[in-house]
Amino acid sequence: MLGHKQGCSVQNANRVKVMRRKNGILAGILATGIVLIVLVKQYLQHDARQVQNIQIQFFTEHLSAQKNYILNSLENTATFAFQQRNALPGQTVLANNPVKSTNAFFHDLNERGFSFSGILNADSSLMVQTDHPALDISDCLSFRKLYQDFSNSDWKTFPRKGCIICDQQLGFVYGYPMRYDSLRQRYSDFFVAGFPLQALLQKIEHNPDPVAMGFVVLPDDPESSRKVLASKGFYPLSGIEGLWIDSSFEIPFDLEKKGTFRQQLQEKLKRAVQDPSDKDFSIYLPTQTKPGILTFSEMSMMEPKGSIFVVSYNRDLILEKTFDWNRQIFVINVIIIILITFGVAYLLIGRIKVEKEKSRIAESEQKLLELNRSKDKFFSILAHDLKNPFNGILGMSTYLNEYFPSLSDDKRQEIIGEINSASKNAFNLLQNLLEWTRTQSGQIKNIPAEIEPQTIIEIALETVASLAKNKQIEIVRIYQTRACGWADENLVATVLRNLFTNAVKFSPRHSTVVVLVKEFGEELVFCIKDQGIGLKSEEIDQLFRIDVNFHKKGTEQETGTGLGLKICKEFADYCQGRIWVVSEYEKGSSFYFTIPLVSNSAGAEPG
Numbered sequence: 001m002l003g004h005k006q007g008c009s010v011q012n013a014n015r016v017k018v019m020r021r022k023n024g025i026l027a028g029i030l031a032t033g034i035v036l037i038v039l040v041k042q043y044l045q046h047d048a049r050q051v052q053n054i055q056i057q058f059f060t061e062h063l064s065a066q067k068n069y070i071l072n073s074l075e076n077t078a079t080f081a082f083q084q085r086n087a088l089p090g091q092t093v094l095a096n097n098p099v100k101s102t103n104a105f106f107h108d109l110n111e112r113g114f115s116f117s118g119i120l121n122a123d124s125s126l127m128v129q130t131d132h133p134a135l136d137i138s139d140c141l142s143f144r145k146l147y148q149d150f151s152n153s154d155w156k157t158f159p160r161k162g163c164i165i166c167d168q169q170l171g172f173v174y175g176y177p178m179r180y181d182s183l184r185q186r187y188s189d190f191f192v193a194g195f196p197l198q199a200l201l202q203k204i205e206h207n208p209d210p211v212a213m214g215f216v217v218l219p220d221d222p223e224s225s226r227k228v229l230a231s232k233g234f235y236p237l238s239g240i241e242g243l244w245i246d247s248s249f250e251i252p253f254d255l256e257k258k259g260t261f262r263q264q265l266q267e268k269l270k271r272a273v274q275d276p277s278d279k280d281f282s283i284y285l286p287t288q289t290k291p292g293i294l295t296f297s298e299m300s301m302m303e304p305k306g307s308i309f310v311v312s313y314n315r316d317l318i319l320e321k322t323f324d325w326n327r328q329i330f331v332i333n334v335i336i337i338i339l340i341t342f343g344v345a346y347l348l349i350g351r352i353k354v355e356k357e358k359s360r361i362a363e364s365e366q367k368l369l370e371l372n373r374s375k376d377k378f379f380s381i382l383a384h385d386l387k388n389p390f391n392g393i394l395g396m397s398t399y400l401n402e403y404f405p406s407l408s409d410d411k412r413q414e415i416i417g418e419i420n421s422a423s424k425n426a427f428n429l430l431q432n433l434l435e436w437t438r439t440q441s442g443q444i445k446n447i448p449a450e451i452e453p454q455t456i457i458e459i460a461l462e463t464v465a466s467l468a469k470n471k472q473i474e475i476v477r478i479y480q481t482r483a484c485g486w487a488d489e490n491l492v493a494t495v496l497r498n499l500f501t502n503a504v505k506f507s508p509r510h511s512t513v514v515v516l517v518k519e520f521g522e523e524l525v526f527c528i529k530d531q532g533i534g535l536k537s538e539e540i541d542q543l544f545r546i547d548v549n550f551h552k553k554g555t556e557q558e559t560g561t562g563l564g565l566k567i568c569k570e571f572a573d574y575c576q577g578r579i580w581v582v583s584e585y586e587k588g589s590s591f592y593f594t595i596p597l598v599s600n601s602a603g604a605e606p607g
Helices: 002-086 102-111 142-152 197-204 222-231 259-274 316-404 409-441 453-461 465-470 489-505 564-574
Strands: 117-121 161-167 169-182 186-196 212-219 233-237 244-246 282-286 291-304 306-315 450-453 474-477 483-487 512-520 523-529 581-583 589-594
Touching: 002 102, 002 169, 002 186, 002 197, 002 282, 002 291, 002 306, 002 316, 102 465, 117 142, 117 169, 142 161, 142 169, 142 186, 169 197, 186 197, 197 212, 197 306, 212 222, 212 291, 222 233, 222 244, 259 282, 259 291, 259 306, 291 450, 316 409, 450 453, 450 489, 453 474, 453 489, 453 512, 453 523, 465 489, 483 489, 483 589, 489 512, 489 564, 489 589, 564 581
Parallel strands: 161 291, 474 512
Antiparallel strands: 117 186, 161 169, 169 186, 212 244, 212 306, 233 244, 282 291, 291 306, 450 483, 512 523, 523 589, 581 589
């Protein structure tokens, strides 16, 4: 039984090992799948970032190129008009002698998009020539400051150009020096031509079509410019100090709620103001589905001092399509990875099962080989044991048959007694062999039932009562429990009979054999203790092995078959119990036999 328990423990350990290995493989496959999914996602995110960077560069360069092209074209026109005007006799045109709109170069300026042009001086109004009558804007604060700025310039390069705030809107002005005041050592009259910035937006608005366009202003002195900017339709953007946005710039987002955008925009504007090489930039608006991009392109500002940016908002259809493709690719890759993961897991688990089955078959073959070797050795031992009593019977019966007339009655009686003893030994051996054969072939029926210890002990003692009486051995019964066991009555009785027989056989005359019954855990324990010859440690190891021919003679030379304890072990296994021995040489032995308690096994199926 101990070997059986050890075998079960080894099998359980192997099962746990296989289960851990299987779980480890599944965990590894799952982790690999997760890593692959993460890598695919990171790759797609990297791809989206690359597309985003390309689009940012494209929109930035596109807006900057359009703006610069238009401004350069207008500058060339203004310069040509100035050269024409400068070539006319009488270069200075005063307020009381305005240049009429019929002049060719004024007409050309109007045709090319300029809305005002004229001579700027300190003593008279600026006479502006348009398609309408002359417009007097000499009271415009920006033009007065503009004149001061022009007068203080050294004019190493011209034209002077930049944005100004005048009348009801933003304008862009080109200025050229005309009359030099030798007394003051500076220019006093200037040719100016300008246009409203809204006209610039109209020229820029073509492919790719922006959703919205406008301007943002970042003045050097926000407090002094607040009133002017507010009157021109600008409003401050909360979160960025001093930034004013054109109210006509309408996009489908509330910029004030885009915290990440405001932070990025503030950093970009700071760099644009500090670094002349970083005046144009683009920022993506954080949106859930449709990516949008804001593009800023800086323009010089003359009055008031500061920076002004033309800004456009575009839907990035390429990035939007990229996001859609990446989402589809990601879903497809996830499905493929999951299918591959499940497939690999299925194959590996199947392989583990095959390996496990091969291992189980190999173990079974090994156990079968060991069992066959044990049985072969057992049968050789058994053949020898069967041969000895029959040799004695044949020899003594032959001797009795030949010398019967010459033998005395006492001698005849002695020989007949020896023949009878040898016949009994042979019969007992055959009977034990039959019992063992039935256990091995599965013909033993195990029908568990409730077993009352006192009753089963009295049944088992009936067969050994006469033997104990002949040797004057007292049998003491000790019951420490009233609990009942759950096992087959015949099997339990057979085990107890064998243990009682051995106890009496190996006990000296006038000794005591103790039968003890008690509970231990979930088992009912029978203990048969004698005061006999005992066993050595090496002998204990051989008691329950069928491949070892171990049997000893009793205290009065009683013989045995050597099969009794082996049958006891088989029957103990059938009853789901255990059997073991504790012995001390020449002081006695204690054999323990257990069966399940009835409360723990009453519902079990018969074995």
